[in-house]
Amino acid sequence: MEIPRHWRLKKQRYSLQGEICPHCEGKIFPPRDVCPHCGNDARTTFTFSGRGKVYSFTHVTEAPAGFEETAPYTVALVQLEEGPVVTAQLTDVEADEVEIGMPVEMVTRKIRSDGNERGIIIYGYKFRPVLDGAR
Amino acid sequence: MEKPETPILAHKPARPVGIVGYGAYVPRYRLPAREVARIWKGGKDEAPVREKSVPGADEDVITMSIEAARNALARARIHAHEIRAVWVGSESHPYAVKPSSTVVAEAIGAPVSIQAGDWEFACKAGTEAMVAAIAMVAAGMGRYALAIGMDTAQGRPGDALEYTAAAGGAAYILGPAEESLAVVEGTYSYVTDTPDFWRRAHERYPQHGQRFTGDPAYFKHITEAGKQLMKDLGVTAADIQYAVFHQPNTKFPQRVAKMLGFTPEQIQPGLLSPVIGNTYAGAAMIGLSAVLDCAKPGDRILVVSFGSGAGSDAFLFRTTEALVERQRLALQTQDYIARRTEIDYGMYVRLRGKLAD
Numbered sequence: 001m002e003i004p005r006h007w008r009l010k011k012q013r014y015s016l017q018g019e020i021c022p023h024c025e026g027k028i029f030p031p032r033d034v035c036p037h038c039g040n041d042a043r044t045t046f047t048f049s050g051r052g053k054v055y056s057f058t059h060v061t062e063a064p065a066g067f068e069e070t071a072p073y074t075v076a077l078v079q080l081e082e083g084p085v086v087t088a089q090l091t092d093v094e095a096d097e098v099e100i101g102m103p104v105e106m107v108t109r110k111i112r113s114d115g116n117e118r119g120i121i122i123y124g125y126k127f128r129p130v131l132d133g134a135r
Numbered sequence: 136m137e138k139p140e141t142p143i144l145a146h147k148p149a150r151p152v153g154i155v156g157y158g159a160y161v162p163r164y165r166l167p168a169r170e171v172a173r174i175w176k177g178g179k180d181e182a183p184v185r186e187k188s189v190p191g192a193d194e195d196v197i198t199m200s201i202e203a204a205r206n207a208l209a210r211a212r213i214h215a216h217e218i219r220a221v222w223v224g225s226e227s228h229p230y231a232v233k234p235s236s237t238v239v240a241e242a243i244g245a246p247v248s249i250q251a252g253d254w255e256f257a258c259k260a261g262t263e264a265m266v267a268a269i270a271m272v273a274a275g276m277g278r279y280a281l282a283i284g285m286d287t288a289q290g291r292p293g294d295a296l297e298y299t300a301a302a303g304g305a306a307y308i309l310g311p312a313e314e315s316l317a318v319v320e321g322t323y324s325y326v327t328d329t330p331d332f333w334r335r336a337h338e339r340y341p342q343h344g345q346r347f348t349g350d351p352a353y354f355k356h357i358t359e360a361g362k363q364l365m366k367d368l369g370v371t372a373a374d375i376q377y378a379v380f381h382q383p384n385t386k387f388p389q390r391v392a393k394m395l396g397f398t399p400e401q402i403q404p405g406l407l408s409p410v411i412g413n414t415y416a417g418a419a420m421i422g423l424s425a426v427l428d429c430a431k432p433g434d435r436i437l438v439v440s441f442g443s444g445a446g447s448d449a450f451l452f453r454t455t456e457a458l459v460e461r462q463r464l465a466l467q468t469q470d471y472i473a474r475r476t477e478i479d480y481g482m483y484v485r486l487r488g489k490l491a492d
Contacts (some may be wrong), residue, residue: 014242016243091193131466
């Protein structure tokens, strides 16, 4: 059980809430309060758009504990529109449809269940191919 | 005091209220009815729908509500900070104890100074939340209130409900009429203690009263609610462009529409059960979102939900000039319906965790 850790990370997990550096305007994810670009204090919150592209990916068939329910699945490095690269599962996509450069968007999904049907359900970001619709 | 002879029972908000934003969600998987018939009926059965939507392994009422609410926010063009209530109606809340609404509120960026809660009234939990949201805005307790109806419905393997028990729903942001894309002309609700369908605590699947679910339950409550609202507001089916009814299958909404004087054309855009199944607390609400996607300014829309146990909420909306520009600010209901991945019964068993017990 890691309830305090899950609770602490909920903002960044549910809605990609990171930071923006007030000195160099660098966008920071995950939030770390010190700008990785210029080294200054950066505590201003910034919510990312959730749009990005697949930078690289791999398919997982032997899932680690807690992730068996969705295996096999694809894990990708997603380069966000604003710059940072995040590691996340892809969802609503077949393995053979994934390619480098594919436009994706963030959705909030179940990441894992902590302790089967008894523990808390962990929600967080995943990415899916952009749904354009008729817009 | 003397009782007035023909009392007006419908409610008109004391302050004009309307829908300022709406958003739908349907998961991508579809289980054709023929798959259920293949497993349980030797392939021969008259199915109540063509196919139904099935949630992915990483989806539940919370994740689906978050996406619908984000679509509603995009259409409302307001910041989530302005919302004063987040209410989720469902009969498949992921937790027995721990609100879905707080996760949804946090994920969409709603503030901490809000009302939040989960509603339960079988298939009308979402419209019940919508009536409360209208009242909250009318009372001046908040500028905007979010009401969601969403379900990942349960059907026992082999039961008649397995054809239809589906996943999906819609979110509505209620706010001042002057900012609305559809104004509330009135609401009326009709409830009785009618045991047509229930699920006891700790039970995985519901029980139902077979044919008892029809006349004394679905048809009685919807016609009573619909007739009274139209009478009190002085309108007939001919004054209304579209009607949406709770849709547990294809035939019930078609028959109740006829009973209330509506034509097949008037219910067609909002009749989604043939292609997504019965989305329970989401059903009437996602029917309305499909109608709003294609309605024109000045159209009147009648919505009557039905929840077992039993009751109906009836609403009459009138769309405004603001509707057209907001229709395309988020994915439309039909966009989600068109996103279709067919699965077989085996994959359905896995996705719905039917081997778990």
